[in-house]
Amino acid sequence: SQQGEEDPQALSIQEGENATMNCSYKTSINNLQWYRQNSGRGLVHLILIRSNEREKHSGRLRVTLDTSKKSSSLLITASRAADTASYFCATDANNQGGKLIFGQGTELSVKP
């Protein structure tokens, strides 16, 4: 499969809790990106982390990248009901002309 792996496939938490999603990939990358998608809607770009970066923050989002393990994690702190969505990682692999390969996604449900 061209896709990476994400876990968990589904995650249900209470508002205020933190949510952690993991992504593993197979090849050397230029960067890794995280996207959110509400049901039936388009993608929202959350954050991009380059291969020479280890951690990046944006508001309540924290992304880590471990290129030795070919894995990344997305942490959403103090979750809100509005964070309910599917979250995808996507890798921009070396020498692939910029095409993004998406992970299988994590379906996050935040209960009020």
Place this chain on the structure above:
Amino acid sequence: GAVVSQHPSRVICKSGTSVKIECRSLDFQATTMFWYRQFPKQSLMLMATSNEGSKATYEQGVEKDKFLINHASLTLSTLTVTSAHPEDSSFYICSARDRNYEQYFGPGTRLTVT
């Protein structure tokens, strides 16, 4: 930020007909555009890479004669689903890459084939 539009946003067609989906970069030039397909409850699967002025590069398993891609200008790529069948019903999403290699996604087109 850069905007990518798709038209139509939603289309219903009869089995056997062809459907054209447009992807436009509204405020930047895109030498490369990408087409993805997403089935319900699944992730995005890359279908093809579209380069302006040249033939598209299709991913393994994607029929190039069924999914015709034309990247006629630096702001427009089209995907034509020929002789559509119900199994082609899906959410089709394009993305466009600017000269800084930043990639922007369109809002998607929901295709339903009856």
